[in-house]
Amino acid sequence: MLVGTEIKAIREGKASLVDSFCYFRNGELFIKSLNISIYTEGNLYNHEPTRERKLLLSKQELTKLQKKMMDKGLTIIPTLLFTSDSGYAKVEIAVAKGKKNYDKRDDLKTKDLNREMDRKFK
Numbered sequence: 001m002l003v004g005t006e007i008k009a010i011r012e013g014k015a016s017l018v019d020s021f022c023y024f025r026n027g028e029l030f031i032k033s034l035n036i037s038i039y040t041e042g043n044l045y046n047h048e049p050t051r052e053r054k055l056l057l058s059k060q061e062l063t064k065l066q067k068k069m070m071d072k073g074l075t076i077i078p079t080l081l082f083t084s085d086s087g088y089a090k091v092e093i094a095v096a097k098g099k100k101n102y103d104k105r106d107d108l109k110t111k112d113l114n115r116e117m118d119r120k121f122k
Helices: 004-011 059-069 101-120
Strands: 021-025 028-032 074-083 089-097
Touching (some): 004 089, 021 059, 028 059, 059 074
Antiparallel strands (some): 021 074, 074 089
């Protein structure tokens, strides 16, 4: 559910999904930490950039996601924010599993190796 200035800012491309996530509260799905920048033309009625926003889903979609959330270590994250042809703002969400510590160590190791290779060839 968006306020008028939020949809205008999204259409201008002033939204960021970095560090945002979804959670259930009272059987409804909310998105937190979605940063929609302040609309430049909005004055007194401008919105708060990082407020919680309710996602509008059907009952079937909500129950399906709640069943998946029962598994340990799963979370719902937004992957894409776009406006449809009819002008509505849409959020594509995904159920994801967090990395284990050994996965993080492997990623850090490859990142360090790539950095060293770049230094040698420059």
